[in-house]
Amino acid sequence: MKFGKQIKRQKVPEWTDAYVDYNGLKRILQGIRNVKLRNPNPARASQKRLSLFRDFSSINSSVRGSNIDIQEDIENQVIAVHTVQQENSRKLYNTKLLVCGEGDENERYFFEKLDHELNKTNNFYKDKVEEAIAEDALLKKQMEALIAFRIKMMNQYSGEMDSKEMSNRSQHQPGSSRGHAVLIFKLHHCIITD
Numbered sequence: 001m002k003f004g005k006q007i008k009r010q011k012v013p014e015w016t017d018a019y020v021d022y023n024g025l026k027r028i029l030q031g032i033r034n035v036k037l038r039n040p041n042p043a044r045a046s047q048k049r050l051s052l053f054r055d056f057s058s059i060n061s062s063v064r065g066s067n068i069d070i071q072e073d074i075e076n077q078v079i080a081v082h083t084v085q086q087e088n089s090r091k092l093y094n095t096k097l098l099v100c101g102e103g104d105e106n107e108r109y110f111f112e113k114l115d116h117e118l119n120k121t122n123n124f125y126k127d128k129v130e131e132a133i134a135e136d137a138l139l140k141k142q143m144e145a146l147i148a149f150r151i152k153m154m155n156q157y158s159g160e161m162d163s164k165e166m167s168n169r170s171q172h173q174p175g176s177s178r179g180h181a182v183l184i185f186k187l188h189h190c191i192i193t194d
Helices: 003-010 013-018 022-038 042-060 067-075 105-172 178-193
Strands: 079-085 091-097
Touching: 003 022, 013 105, 022 105, 091 105
Parallel strands: none
Antiparallel strands: 079 091
């Protein structure tokens, strides 16, 4: 099954707007490929072959690791990705095409769209994380309130038991007054209304 079809099949419907526009990006890439096939640039093709030779030649000597190789890689880069700080402390990705030539408008457009899609998806993800953190904090507060309520109810229950025992004792002991039982009832009532 093709990747685009898998994405469509596995999408969460209410999050559709947050997904990367895979088909749109694919159409742009196909357009770039078609332009390159119709208008081959011999200078660019030889440059690409040289770049591929460098890439594959490093496979055989993978332990080179010199600063010259790193500098050469940096000099041969085609794009530069930067982050831009937003007002709300979020970072946006911004890609700049370093190698400019004829017909590179489509490639620039591709990277602009890619940045837009990446930033859209990143922001959606960060929003969902923030929502989950806020919900977690709310649930913690509710749980603390529930625990406090349970402790209060347990204390009340144990207070009721104590007051029932005391009233039973007062009924059986000679010389106890009815006023003592009323006082216990009032204390018990104060506990419940707190």
